[in-house]
Amino acid sequence: MLSQFPTIAPYRGYASRVFLPNEHELNALGDKMPYAFKLFDSATLFPATGTLASQQTARDYSSQPEECFITHLVGSSSQAAGFVVQFYDTLRQKLWTPQPILFADSLGSAKQPFWLKKIYRLPANAQLQCRVINLATVANAIQVVAWGVRD
Amino acid sequence: MTAQSAAPPASAVAQDLIFWYPINPPALTALQQNVQANVVIDNDADFEWRWIIANSTGIFSVTLTDRYTARPLMPSAINGENIAGTAQLPFILPKPYLLRRTSTIQAAFNDRSNAGNTIQFCLVGYKLS
Numbered sequence A: 001m002l003s004q005f006p007t008i009a010p011y012r013g014y015a016s017r018v019f020l021p022n023e024h025e026l027n028a029l030g031d032k033m034p035y036a037f038k039l040f041d042s043a044t045l046f047p048a049t050g051t052l053a054s055q056q057t058a059r060d061y062s063s064q065p066e067e068c069f070i071t072h073l074v075g076s077s078s079q080a081a082g083f084v085v086q087f088y089d090t091l092r093q094k095l096w097t098p099q100p101i102l103f104a105d106s107l108g109s110a111k112q113p114f115w116l117k118k119i120y121r122l123p124a125n126a127q128l129q130c131r132v133i134n135l136a137t138v139a140n141a142i143q144v145v146a147w148g149v150r151d
Numbered sequence B: 001m002t003a004q005s006a007a008p009p010a011s012a013v014a015q016d017l018i019f020w021y022p023i024n025p026p027a028l029t030a031l032q033q034n035v036q037a038n039v040v041i042d043n044d045a046d047f048e049w050r051w052i053i054a055n056s057t058g059i060f061s062v063t064l065t066d067r068y069t070a071r072p073l074m075p076s077a078i079n080g081e082n083i084a085g086t087a088q089l090p091f092i093l094p095k096p097y098l099l100r101r102t103s104t105i106q107a108a109f110n111d112r113s114n115a116g117n118t119i120q121f122c123l124v125g126y127k128l129s
Helices: A023-027
Strands: A033-041 A057-062 A069-077 A083-089 A114-121 A128-134 A142-150 B017-023 B035-040 B047-056 B060-066 B091-099 B104-111 B119-127
Touching: A033 A128, A033 B091, A069 B091, A128 A142, A142 B091, B017 B035, B017 B047, B017 B104, B104 B119
Parallel strands: none
Antiparallel strands: A033 A057, A033 A142, A057 A128, A069 A114, A069 A142, A083 A128, B017 B119, B035 B104, B047 B091, B047 B119, B060 B104
16 A cells, blocks of 8 residues: 555646646746637627638637737637637747647637646747638537737 | 634734625626626725636626726637636636736626626635735
């Protein structure tokens, strides 16, 4: 019988269901203010309907100045079938995923966000693009948000 | 029977106070847009805002603005599912955000449920001692 718990590396996430930044990491963000960087929003892309049509693809992006960082990703879908999503950083010229990923595998919700292990610097004066494909056979209200901080 | 002291112990006073600042907009009608509601931070302490918790009878979106700095916390309305959790699973801000005493957070709510919508939107954190 173990006399104590085995030593584990909490930064690898083994000790907790989700990664949460500690006080030291939060303090390192300095005096920046929390900010919701909206990466995709069918309500603003398609103001007439507020939705992405059945099984259609659309692109949206966020363009920010220097010193903006992402800490966690969230998204919402009005239809259970959901959507797939793919990100592209135009500054680094890198895709985040080789193919579009199911939203349940790439985004959380406000209740259970997908916390990044390391904060991600948003491309300055460039774009973080977001391509979304609606998987539902009906119109779908979709929003993808990257929460983070900015000056 | 011993007399009880009216003053709380010093250790309790020195502790930061967990505190909820609720925003209760008037009930939204179906698809009503841009319903404004404010909360003013009390004059007795600065507030370290850590969590967002909300409850509503339908889906909604909201835009928050810090009136102290006159800066919004988002470019346009964010869906409730992406900004607020529950007490069991609260939304954790990317970093604690200090709101100065007497400063105001302004919220503009939009109904997305196409029905009447009663919303309570809480800023939760600590009053700093």
